[in-house]
Amino acid sequence: MAKMNAFYAQSGGVTAVINATACAVIETARKHKNRIGKVYAGRDGIIGALTEDLIDTSKESPAAIRALRHTPAGAFGSCRYKLKSFEENRAPFERLIEVFKAHNIGYFFYNGGNDSADTAYKVSQVSEKLGYPVICVGIPKTVDNDLVVTDCCPGFGSVAKYVAVSIREAGFDVASMARTSTKVFVLEVMGRHAGWITAACGLAAEKAGDAPQVLLFPEITFDSDRFLARVDAIVKQYGYCAIGVSEGLRNAEGKFLSESGLKDAFGHAQLGGVAPLIANLVKDKLGYKYHWAVADYLQRSARHIASKTDALQAYAVGKAAVELAVKGRNAVMPVIVRKSNRPYKWTIEAADLKDIANREKMMPRDFITADGFHITAQCRTYLAPLIAGEDYPPYKNGLPAYVKLKNVAVPKKLGTAFEV
Amino acid sequence: MAKMNAFYAQSGGVTAVINATACAVIETARKHKNRIGKVYAGRDGIIGALTEDLIDTSKESPAAIRALRHTPAGAFGSCRYKLKSFEENRAPFERLIEVFKAHNIGYFFYNGGNDSADTAYKVSQVSEKLGYPVICVGIPKTVDNDLVVTDCCPGFGSVAKYVAVSIREAGFDVASMARTSTKVFVLEVMGRHAGWITAACGLAAEKAGDAPQVLLFPEITFDSDRFLARVDAIVKQYGYCAIGVSEGLRNAEGKFLSESGLKDAFGHAQLGGVAPLIANLVKDKLGYKYHWAVADYLQRSARHIASKTDALQAYAVGKAAVELAVKGRNAVMPVIVRKSNRPYKWTIEAADLKDIANREKMMPRDFITADGFHITAQCRTYLAPLIAGEDYPPYKNGLPAYVKLKNVAVPKKLGTAFEV
Numbered sequence: 001m002a003k004m005n006a007f008y009a010q011s012g013g014v015t016a017v018i019n020a021t022a023c024a025v026i027e028t029a030r031k032h033k034n035r036i037g038k039v040y041a042g043r044d045g046i047i048g049a050l051t052e053d054l055i056d057t058s059k060e061s062p063a064a065i066r067a068l069r070h071t072p073a074g075a076f077g078s079c080r081y082k083l084k085s086f087e088e089n090r091a092p093f094e095r096l097i098e099v100f101k102a103h104n105i106g107y108f109f110y111n112g113g114n115d116s117a118d119t120a121y122k123v124s125q126v127s128e129k130l131g132y133p134v135i136c137v138g139i140p141k142t143v144d145n146d147l148v149v150t151d152c153c154p155g156f157g158s159v160a161k162y163v164a165v166s167i168r169e170a171g172f173d174v175a176s177m178a179r180t181s182t183k184v185f186v187l188e189v190m191g192r193h194a195g196w197i198t199a200a201c202g203l204a205a206e207k208a209g210d211a212p213q214v215l216l217f218p219e220i221t222f223d224s225d226r227f228l229a230r231v232d233a234i235v236k237q238y239g240y241c242a243i244g245v246s247e248g249l250r251n252a253e254g255k256f257l258s259e260s261g262l263k264d265a266f267g268h269a270q271l272g273g274v275a276p277l278i279a280n281l282v283k284d285k286l287g288y289k290y291h292w293a294v295a296d297y298l299q300r301s302a303r304h305i306a307s308k309t310d311a312l313q314a315y316a317v318g319k320a321a322v323e324l325a326v327k328g329r330n331a332v333m334p335v336i337v338r339k340s341n342r343p344y345k346w347t348i349e350a351a352d353l354k355d356i357a358n359r360e361k362m363m364p365r366d367f368i369t370a371d372g373f374h375i376t377a378q379c380r381t382y383l384a385p386l387i388a389g390e391d392y393p394p395y396k397n398g399l400p401a402y403v404k405l406k407n408v409a410v411p412k413k414l415g416t417a418f419e420v
Numbered sequence: 421m422a423k424m425n426a427f428y429a430q431s432g433g434v435t436a437v438i439n440a441t442a443c444a445v446i447e448t449a450r451k452h453k454n455r456i457g458k459v460y461a462g463r464d465g466i467i468g469a470l471t472e473d474l475i476d477t478s479k480e481s482p483a484a485i486r487a488l489r490h491t492p493a494g495a496f497g498s499c500r501y502k503l504k505s506f507e508e509n510r511a512p513f514e515r516l517i518e519v520f521k522a523h524n525i526g527y528f529f530y531n532g533g534n535d536s537a538d539t540a541y542k543v544s545q546v547s548e549k550l551g552y553p554v555i556c557v558g559i560p561k562t563v564d565n566d567l568v569v570t571d572c573c574p575g576f577g578s579v580a581k582y583v584a585v586s587i588r589e590a591g592f593d594v595a596s597m598a599r600t601s602t603k604v605f606v607l608e609v610m611g612r613h614a615g616w617i618t619a620a621c622g623l624a625a626e627k628a629g630d631a632p633q634v635l636l637f638p639e640i641t642f643d644s645d646r647f648l649a650r651v652d653a654i655v656k657q658y659g660y661c662a663i664g665v666s667e668g669l670r671n672a673e674g675k676f677l678s679e680s681g682l683k684d685a686f687g688h689a690q691l692g693g694v695a696p697l698i699a700n701l702v703k704d705k706l707g708y709k710y711h712w713a714v715a716d717y718l719q720r721s722a723r724h725i726a727s728k729t730d731a732l733q734a735y736a737v738g739k740a741a742v743e744l745a746v747k748g749r750n751a752v753m754p755v756i757v758r759k760s761n762r763p764y765k766w767t768i769e770a771a772d773l774k775d776i777a778n779r780e781k782m783m784p785r786d787f788i789t790a791d792g793f794h795i796t797a798q799c800r801t802y803l804a805p806l807i808a809g810e811d812y813p814p815y816k817n818g819l820p821a822y823v824k825l826k827n828v829a830v831p832k833k834l835g836t837a838f839e840v
Contacts, residue, residue, distance in 0.1 A: 010596070013597070014593055014596045014597060016589075044599040044600065047599065047600065071592070072589050072592050072593065073589075073592035073593040073595065073596040074596035074597070075596075077595075077596050077597075077598075077599060078596050078597055079597070079599060079600040079601070080600055080601060081600065161818055161819075164818070164819055165724050165819060165820060166718050166722075168819060168820065168822070169436075169492050169493075169717075169718065169721035169722055169723060169724065169820070169822075170716075170717040170718055170721050172491070172492050172493035172721060172822060173434055173492065173493040173717045173720065173721040174717065175493065175497075176430070176434045176493040176494035176495075176497055176498050177433070177434060177494070177497075177498055177499070178497075179464040179467065179497060179499060180464065180467065180499040180500055180501065181499070181500060182717075185717060187718075203817075203818070203819065204819060206817070206819075273696075275714075276693075291716050291717055292714070292716060293713075293714050293715060293716035293717060293718050294695075294712070294713050294714045295713060295715075295718070296590075296711050296712060296713035297589075297590040297593045297594065297602075297605060297711055297713060298586050298589065298590055298607075298713050298715070298718075300593065301589035301590050301592060301593040302586075302589055303589060304585050304589065304725055305724055305725065307818065384817060384818065387817075387818035387819070388817070388818040389815075389818065390812070390815060392810070392812070395809075395810055397623075397626070397804060397807075397808070398581055398584070398623070398727065398804065398807035398808040398809065399581075399584055399585060399588060399623065399624060399626075399807070400585060400588065400589070402588070402589075402592060
């Protein structure tokens with residue numbers, strides 16, 4: 001293939017390490033100047049391609065690109081935008097190819113979850129059909145850890161580390177104060193459909209009695225009687241109870257607890273998350289003083305406590321994506337393959353996008369204890385290496401020195417508008 | 421003074437570095453074996469003294485005591501328990517002296533806020549009256565940063581660093597997604613009466629447009645029209661808005677917003693904090709998609725991102741407390757004195773407990789901008805050094821290796837009960 005430009009886009013919810021992948025893509029492309037011209041990034045993800053709003057990453061210094069490795073969130077912007085099938089709606093596909101053609105783009109790197117894998121796969125198919133073949137490589141990213149084939153997803157390990165560290169620390173706090181004050185602490189974490197992040201909280205409990213003592217998974221229907229009995233027993237035994245709860249906790253009717261019809265005095269839907277609900281239930285039924293926290297975006301942007309394993313893997317998949325592309329591998333995704341648990345060894349292999357697109361990896365039932373309130377040894381074996389190692393960013397003035405890129409626009413060649 | 425034992429107690433809400441102070445007290449006392457016998461700690465704070473539930477810290481290895489330096493929360497337990505004046509209720513004072521006498525305790529180190537300074541002061545007065553003089557030294561600790569005389573309070577700098585780092589990171593996240601998703605992010609932080617922690621969020625905004633763009637202080641009456649206009653203008657200018665809000669935000673009637681009479685469908689008082697209220701207001705009035713986080717205990721237990729300045733000062737006040745005590749200084753508190761801003765220089769001096777007891781340091785009005793929505797340059801100059809430097813704990817299995825002490829009880833000598 002002749003030398004062509006590359007297009008890189010970030011997709012969906014961002015993570016603490018998606019920019020490490022971007023860093024790897026750009027740095028590796030710069031080492032293949034015989035094959036890859038410029039790397040253009042989509043401003044706000046794929047929308048940037050559709051609207052011909054491309055960012056010229058060649059305008060950024062090596063130091064700025066290097067700093068992406070330790071900068072959280074999406075440096076070029078991301079979006080949630082799913083292309084329908086080519087048959088349903090040809091327009092966005094035709095537009096993408098039009099923009100790629102106009103800017104001499106022969107490589108498409110799409111950094112996202114299962115939706116993005118699907119899009120990248122479709123673009124690879126459609127581009128051939130339209131007579132402008134583009135090498136499409138998906139790059140895994142998602143805090144939800146729900147991509148199939150790959151052993152784990154870059155972005156997840158750092159959230160996992162953040163929630164495990166946080167609930168350990170809060171557990172120490174509550175234990176200190178429990179005699180006269182707070183006895184129950186609830187931390188709400190992300191993961192609406194799968195309990196991977198909730199499970200990661202459990203890593204902090206290494207010995208009997210350690211926080212968190214109770215986990216509430218989206219996979220396990222919430223049974224308030226059983227839950228309250230468990231919390232009461234733990235408070236009586238250990239003096240306090242720390243709880244990790246998934247935002248996706250559901251009741252017996254399959255409804256999210258956080259959407260269970262509670263309204264405030266003005267008739268607004270319940271404002272809080274599931275953590276205050278759970279905490280209030282404990283107070284009402286058991287009388288224990290509570291505190292609760294909702295980590296929300298803090299958990300997925302916490303680059304300051306990123307997992308080293310995660311940061312290394314995020315970089316590795318970006319590097320591998322470019323190396324696969326220059327070898328002409330199309331419609332693939334570099335995935336993480338676990339070679340051994342102790343010591344933890346992993347490698348990167350190429351998998352077909354069509355095997356990954358639109359599928360979802362749920363947490364195995366045997367990762368959750370029979371009573372539904374904690375993780376099993378198998379789960380711990382799987383999760384433990386993913387939070388291993390620290391990868392601190394540099395600091396300036398007591399704060400992490402994260403980079404903001406110039407994000408210079410590539411001059412438009414088409415100039416035609418496209419409604420997204 | 422003959423060699424006597426020492427009593428150390430942790431008081432009130434715990435912090436990321438109060439154990440660093442405990443570490444310093446014990447390590448320094450061990451260096452003064454000619455004057456100080458054993459250091460006994462109160463199990464669950466002063467309650468431990470009242471109930472004769474003392475912990476023998478001599479049973480802990482030097483390594484375990486050393487590990488306190490990097491372990492958050494209160495290793496011996498803390499409590500909220502305020503002694504009334506001696507005239508109002510003599511019993512607890514008489515009990516304390518009885519326990520001190522029984523265990524040959526001649527030094528009382530009380531590690532807490534302004535209440536604790538008051539208690540330590542009273543004990544020093546009463547112990548003389550009762551013919552068993554005890555050297556009483558208060559040691560500053562509070563995330564609220566509201567002690568007078570001292571330039572700052574150990575515990576505050578680490579919360580300050582945590583909230584500044586967190587809102588910077590969340591700001592990067594929101595900025596990435598703002599085009600198609602969340603445009604407004606709200607982080608709720610502690611500080612019910614004074615806006616020191618809210619102000620610390622502002623440190624993350626070093627350049628125009630940086631997150632957080634809006635701060636809501638407990639000192640500034642909440643005016644929803646002005647607030648909404650500001651948020652709208654910021655979203656229009658920068659694409660998103662990150663907001664730091666104090667849990668103690670009040671309306672024009674002086675009521676906490678988080679207690680403003682909202683009830684859920686079951687008639688429960690509003691479950692959520694102020695962050696979801698603020699976020700929902702933005703959604704209702706401006707239509708912007710929001711996310712919110714409540715850091716709660718995570719912020720004050722986040723030893724993983726402790727400020728080095730704070731950790732050093734927490735150790736320094738503990739060391740100084742013991743050195744003052746062995747010099748026979750009574751009814752004093754070692755305080756932090758700022759010598760210069762750039763470079764930041766500080767020293768420890770002794771202040772009289774009676775000048776500190778029961779007073780509260782509010783944030784100067786000129787630390788808040790005239791419009792009430794951000795911090796001024798003076799505030800930044802004051803706060804910046806307090807978050808400087810990182811002081812990472814050691815890690816094991818990807819998690820901070822915090823110590824749990826054996827906390828062996830000292831055999832009771834009195835055996836009489838005391839109702840607390």
